[in-house]
Structures are given as C-alpha cells and as structure tokens.
Amino acid sequence: MAVFWRALTGGVLLALLGWGAEIQGNSAGKKEVSGSATVNLGQERDIWRPLIHTTINLSEIRSIKSSFQLRTFDPEGVIFYGDTKKGQDWFVLSLKDGFPLMQISKEDMVVSVTGGPKLDDGKWHTLEVSNEGKFVILDVDDSGGLVVGMLSKTEEALSGELRLALGGVLIDTEKLIVQFQPQLDGCVRDGSWLDLTEPWETEVEELWPCYQDVKPGSYFPGTGLALFNTSVFPIKADGGVTFEVWADFSNIDGTIFSIKSPKGEISSASFNKTAKELRVFHYPMGITEKTTFDRMGVTFLPDMVSVNCSRVDMSLSTSFNVSWGDSESAFSTFWTEAQIAFGGLLGNDEDNAHDPQFLTGCLEKIQVQGQDLDLDLAIKRQSISSHSCPT
Numbered sequence: 001m002a003v004f005w006r007a008l009t010g011g012v013l014l015a016l017l018g019w020g021a022e023i024q025g026n027s028a029g030k031k032e033v034s035g036s037a038t039v040n041l042g043q044e045r046d047i048w049r050p051l052i053h054t055t056i057n058l059s060e061i062r063s064i065k066s067s068f069q070l071r072t073f074d075p076e077g078v079i080f081y082g083d084t085k086k087g088q089d090w091f092v093l094s095l096k097d098g099f100p101l102m103q104i105s106k107e108d109m110v111v112s113v114t115g116g117p118k119l120d121d122g123k124w125h126t127l128e129v130s131n132e133g134k135f136v137i138l139d140v141d142d143s144g145g146l147v148v149g150m151l152s153k154t155e156e157a158l159s160g161e162l163r164l165a166l167g168g169v170l171i172d173t174e175k176l177i178v179q180f181q182p183q184l185d186g187c188v189r190d191g192s193w194l195d196l197t198e199p200w201e202t203e204v205e206e207l208w209p210c211y212q213d214v215k216p217g218s219y220f221p222g223t224g225l226a227l228f229n230t231s232v233f234p235i236k237a238d239g240g241v242t243f244e245v246w247a248d249f250s251n252i253d254g255t256i257f258s259i260k261s262p263k264g265e266i267s268s269a270s271f272n273k274t275a276k277e278l279r280v281f282h283y284p285m286g287i288t289e290k291t292t293f294d295r296m297g298v299t300f301l302p303d304m305v306s307v308n309c310s311r312v313d314m315s316l317s318t319s320f321n322v323s324w325g326d327s328e329s330a331f332s333t334f335w336t337e338a339q340i341a342f343g344g345l346l347g348n349d350e351d352n353a354h355d356p357q358f359l360t361g362c363l364e365k366i367q368v369q370g371q372d373l374d375l376d377l378a379i380k381r382q383s384i385s386s387h388s389c390p391t
C-alpha cells in the first residue's frame with residue numbers, strides 16, 4: 001500500500017496548465033500533453049475514458065503528494081484514477097452529491113470514504129492527496145478532508161508500473177462499491193503530481209479550454225445537442241408532460257428542445273434572437289409570440305399544448321388544440337417511444353438537408369415534469385457544458 005500511495009500522490013496530478021494545452025505527436029504516434037495545463041473534464045469522449053493518462057515506473061517516484069485545483073458546479077463525476085499491478089490495486093477520486101468520494105482497492109478489499117466540504121460551488125478548491133504511512137489523506141483547501149487507514153499484511157516491492165488517469169478510470173466499473181455517473185463538467189488546473197516531469201498522453205485531438213468565469217446552467221455553444229429517450233422521464237400519460245426552461249431569452253438563439261414522435265414527426269420550441277420571437281410547434285399546429293422571457297413552460301396534454309411564459313413584469317398563457325392520433329392510447333404511446341433533444345432540432349434520418357438549428361446560449365435551469373434535468377444523463381451529448389455557462 002505504501003508504495004502505491006506514494007506513487008499516487010506524487011504523480012497523479014495532471015500535467016496540463018494553461019489554456020488550450022499544446023498537444024504534440026510523439027514518435028509512437030501518441031499525442032503528448034505537457035505537464036502543466038488546465039484540463040476541462042467536460043470534454044466529449046466515451047464516458048469512462050480518461051482524458052489524459054500516463055504510466056510511470058514505481059522506482060522513479062520520489063514524492064508522496066499530489067495537489068491540484070478543481071472547479072465545478074457538477075455534483076457528480078470522476079476526477080482522477082491511479083493503479084498498480086495492471087489494475088489489481090486501484091484508487092478513484094470522484095464527486096458524489098457534491099462531496100469528494102475516494103474508493104480504494106487493495107488486495108481483496110475495496111474501501112470507500114466520502115465526506116468533507118461540498119465542492120460543487122463553482123469556486124476553485126485546492127485538493128491534496130498524500131500517503132502518510134498507513135493513511136491516505138485528502139486535504140481540501142489546506143484543511144482536513146478525508147483520512148483512510150489501511151493496514152496491509154504484505155510489504156510490496158518498489159517495482160512495476162503506476163498508471164495515472166484524469167477524467168476516467170482504467171478498470172471495470174463494476175468493481176466500484178459506490179456507483180456514480182462519470183461525466184464531470186469541471187476544470188482541473190495547477191496540478192503537481194508526484195514531482196513527475198514526463199508528458200502525459202491523450203487520444204483527443206485538442207483539449208477544450210476552460211472558461212475564465214462560470215455560473216450555473218447548461219451552455220450550448222451552437223454546435224450540438226443533448227439527446228434523451230423520453231422513457232427515462234417520469235411521464236404519466238394523461239396528466240400531461242411539462243418542459244420548463246429558465247434563461248435570459250434575449251441572449252439565446254435556436255432550438256430549445258425538440259421531440260421526435262415514433263412516426264418521425266417533430267415538435268419543437270425555439271427562440272429567434274434577431275426577431276425576438278418564440279415559436280412552439282406540434283405538427284401541424286403552432287404558435288409564435290414576439291417577446292422575451294425569463295421562464296418558458298410548455299405542457300403537452302391529450303387535446304392541446306399550453307404555453308406559459310413569464311418575466312418579472314409580465315406573464316403570458318396561450319394554447320392550441322392538437323391531436324395525437326386515432327387511438328386513445330396514442331398519447332401515452334407517443335411519450336414512451338419518443339426521443340427528445342435539448343439544444344437542437346431532431347430530423348428524420350432520411351432528410352439529408354436537415355438543419356438542426358443548434359441553440360446558442362445559456363439555459364439557467366431545465367426541468368421536465370418539475371424535476372431538474374441533468375444533461376450528463378443524455379444518451380448522446382455533443383459540445384455542451386452540462387453544469388456551467390461562461391459569464
């Protein structure tokens with residue numbers, strides 16, 4: 001254990017510092033990132049795949065400490081991972097409900113510990129992981145965070161390799177005691193990992209930058225959408241289905257959400273910033289309203305669609321009649337089989353000329369059926385910051 005921990009603390013911190021870290025190809029064709037940069041963990045990739053990783057000889061490790069800064073509004077996701085013996089012994093640091101969570105596997109035992117201060121407040125926090133004898137210690141902002149004691153019967157030789165990874169893990173996730181959603185919309189910077197100077201490796205072409213200042217919300221840069229199966233929402237067929245969005249409508253442009261029926265018909269809500277016009281559409285009917293809001297609610301009912309918008313000084317309610325098909329069950333069938341996208345217009349697969357009209361801007365909050373929607377849970381999510389908007 002001692003060996004493993006010495007390795008982990010000294011070496012784990014990412015070596016990326018600064019914006020738009022330079023990535024260079026090395027002789028083996030792998031891309032290298034310098035040891036000092038800022039890493040945006042929200043970058044798109046397979047959900048458990050590390051953004052950057054490195055492998056070090058345990059014999060080269062001289063330090064027992066790693067430290068770095070983390071900033072996020074996202075309460076859940078993986079921060080970093082380390083292992084020895086090709087993944088037999090491992091360590092994972094993540095957030096769950098905003099609190100740091102460490103999970104450690106050593107020989108046949110897996111330990112988890114959670115607690116300390118909540119970190120999902122959008123401020124930069126300094127985290128330091130160290131190994132003092134039998135104890136693994138996580139300090140947050142220079143004060144005590146979490147301590148795990150583990151006494152091992154066997155002494156390990158200082159040999160073999162240590163693997164470190166940021167933003168993902170290298171083990172089968174079924175081995176974790178505490179399961180969690182891996183995607184973390186957060187940034188890591190100023191990493192100092194076990195005094196290591198070797199470059200890390202990455203499979204991505206370019207590391208996304210981190211915004212200077214952020215506020216809570218979901219940011220759509222106009223290049224992608226988040227796709228859900230409606231079957232994941234708590235939808236009761238006859239009670240109606242409500243979508244609500246909070247935003248400064250004078251600063252958003254494009255498709256807010258769209259719904260594709262099992263037959264391929266599209267319903268949507270969009271805002272045109274130039275025309276200051278809201279458009280809500282359910283095939284073949286729709287409404288337009290020429291004004292801006294702070295909040296928009298759209299409720300789909302078996303016989304109509306109702307739209308409620310408000311601003312500090314005004315509110316507006318309107319509706320239009322719709323039909324969902326011939327059978328009585330058409331409405332509930334629709335909602336169990338439809339797909340919904342936030343931030344873009346879904347199209348029919350055969351329509352090559354399809355314009356997705358991606359959303360540009362910040363949605364401060366999204367609710368479906370009165371519950372906050374976490375874009376990290378989308379089946380597919382492109383180019384969207386799920387929990388932070390630039391200010």
Ligand SMILES: *[C@@H]1O[C@H](CO)[C@@H](O)[C@H](O)[C@H]1NC(C)=O
Pocket residue numbers: 055056057059
């Ligand atoms: C680790 O150290 C051993 C012994 O010095 C050496 O043979 C091996 O190539 C090193 N491995 C790496 C990845 O540097």
Ligand SMILES: *[C@@H]1O[C@H](CO)[C@@H](O)[C@H](O)[C@H]1NC(C)=O
Pocket residue numbers: 229337379
């Ligand atoms: C979404 O729904 C489709 C069609 O019912 C299904 O094939 C697919 O597996 C679902 N995806 C997820 C992630 O649930």
Ligand SMILES: *[C@@H]1O[C@H](CO)[C@@H](O)[C@H](O)[C@H]1NC(C)=O
Pocket residue numbers: 272273274275357
């Ligand atoms: C938005 O409104 C402007 C001005 O009326 C118009 O030129 C433009 O085509 C509209 N955009 C979309 C996507 O409908």
Ligand SMILES: *[C@@H]1O[C@H](CO)[C@@H](O)[C@H](O)[C@H]1NC(C)=O
Pocket residue numbers: 321
């Ligand atoms: C909408 O439906 C209601 C109730 O069926 C009916 O009274 C009303 O006339 C309809 N409105 C329009 C515009 O068709």
